[in-house]
Amino acid sequence: MHAALLMGLVALAGSSPLSHAAEAAIPPAAPSDHAATAADTIRDLGAVVVTGVQPGPGMWKVSRGGHELWVLGVVSPLPDAMTWQSAEVEAVIGRAGQVLQAPMWAVYSDVGIFKGLSLLPAALRARRNPEGAELEDVLSPTLHARWEVQKDKYLGWELGIERWRPMFAAEKLQRKAMERLGLDGAVVDPVIAAAAERAGLQPTVIQVKSTIDEPRELLKAFNQASFDDTACLERTVSQLEHDLPTLAARANAWASGDLKTLRRLPYEDLRWSCVHALLESDIARRLDYDEVPMQIERAWLEAAEKALAEHPVSFASLPMDRVLAPDGYLAKLQSRGYTVEAPPSAVTHN
Numbered sequence: 482m483h484a485a486l487l488m489g490l491v492a493l494a495g496s497s498p499l500s501h502a503a504e505a506a507i508p509p510a511a512p513s514d515h516a517a518t519a520a521d522t523i524r525d526l527g528a529v530v531v532t533g534v535q536p537g538p539g540m541w542k543v544s545r546g547g548h549e550l551w552v553l554g555v556v557s558p559l560p561d562a563m564t565w566q567s568a569e570v571e572a573v574i575g576r577a578g579q580v581l582q583a584p585m586w587a588v589y590s591d592v593g594i595f596k597g598l599s600l601l602p603a604a605l606r607a608r609r610n611p612e613g614a615e616l617e618d619v620l621s622p623t624l625h626a627r628w629e630v631q632k633d634k635y636l637g638w639e640l641g642i643e644r645w646r647p648m649f650a651a652e653k654l655q656r657k658a659m660e661r662l663g664l665d666g667a668v669v670d671p672v673i674a675a676a677a678e679r680a681g682l683q684p685t686v687i688q689v690k691s692t693i694d695e696p697r698e699l700l701k702a703f704n705q706a707s708f709d710d711t712a713c714l715e716r717t718v719s720q721l722e723h724d725l726p727t728l729a730a731r732a733n734a735w736a737s738g739d740l741k742t743l744r745r746l747p748y749e750d751l752r753w754s755c756v757h758a759l760l761e762s763d764i765a766r767r768l769d770y771d772e773v774p775m776q777i778e779r780a781w782l783e784a785a786e787k788a789l790a791e792h793p794v795s796f797a798s799l800p801m802d803r804v805l806a807p808d809g810y811l812a813k814l815q816s817r818g819y820t821v822e823a824p825p826s827a828v829t830h831n
Contacts (some may be wrong), residue, residue: 504548530663530729531559535736536623537565539824540573541804543789543814550785550795552811553673554804555583556735556743558728560666563736567672572674578792586773586780608649615643616714624715628654631721635661647714655717662725664732673798687784710723732781735801739782740824744805750821782813789819 482573522548551573574580581818617625628650635658636642642650659665677684720728727746734742781799788795803809 487753495711530562531661531733531736532562533558533562534566536738537567537570538735538738538740539572541811541824542822543785543811543819544822545789545819548789548793548795550789550797551577552804553669554801555669555798556801558659559732559734561665561666562681563668565668565672565736567676570672571676573794574673574682574796575680576794577584577680577682577796579788579795580673580677580680580684581781581784581795581797582680582684582686583797584689584777584784586689586691586777605718608646609644610646613644614773616645617643619647620711621715624711627718627722628714631658631718634658635721644651646710648710651717652713654714655720658721662729664728664829669798685784685788687780689773689774692698709826738824740805743801755765778813781810785810785814 524631538554541552541554543552551570553570610616616628620628631654632639632642635654642653645653656665674684731743731746734740734746785797788797799810806813811821
């Protein structure tokens with residue numbers, strides 16, 4: 482799943498004949514004060530991920546008036562070779578009247594199949610650097626040399642990618658690296674989906690929508706746009722050079738239910754940070770992106786309060802940073818008079 486507007490632009494000519502959507506990650510919370518110390522502590526450790534049966538982090542309980550919303554915080558990536566001990570979550574979903582999906586931003590275009598297929602050449606061009614430039618032309622010599630080391634390690638002899646824009650090249654490098662490192666596990670979503678199906682529930686989609694009325698014109702603008710996305714590739718290369726132990730430690734902390742460690746580990750969602758330049762561009766302004774983060778938060782809070790009002794038991798999953806952040810979604814519910822109880826493993830003493 483590509484979690485960025487740029488992937489949405491390419492998805493305009495994708496497989497769905499009637500409508501096309503790209504999900505966007507929730508903007509991450511600011512790292513904690515302990516982030517730098519934690520990074521220094523674990524940087525020299527090997528990027529080894531856990532295997533076997535793991536308990537996961539437990540759930541937060543939000544309650545008022547005898548009604549309960551159980552919230553599972555999720556991190557990504559997670560280990561491939563772990564088996565999540567999910568009986569507690571499945572039991573809650575079995576009693577729930579509603580299951581809330583994590584909120585998302587979706588970019589839609591109502592185009593028919595023939596018009597959609599006609600956009601494919603423009604979408605493919607949007608992936609490439611303008612005017613036929615290669616990465617060697619747009620990156621500094623030092624960064625290009627660092628990129629080639631990581632490309633050779635995780636992508637091999639893939640020459641065509643040298644013509645891609647840095648942000649697209651970075652996304653593929655990061656995805657392939659996680660696959661190779663055993664950190665692309667689809668651990669949580671399949672369990673939640675299967676439990677909801679057994680309970681006869683259709684998960685509630687919480688979505689903020691933007692509509693592209695003229696997708697061909699937007700793709701044309703993207704093809705011709707000039708913006709600096711080299712920082713995206715540099716962040717990705719740096720992560721693979723230095724921060725794999727952090728990713729592994731976060732994945733292991735989630736798997737083992739160690740929320741104290743999760744609180745102090747730094748986290749940068751590269752899929753989000755890599756579209757920062759694009760989101761400040763004219764293209765994003767045409768989609769009224771500036772209002773999206775607050776709209777996403779508002780939509781989730783409204784859905785959560787509605788579920789709490791209507792059902793004795795309900796369930797939701799959220800990115801862990803939105804659960805743990807001092808100004809996160811659960812903190813907002815607490816400020817509105819709800820009782821929020823952390824799982825025992827999440828209790829920390831500052």
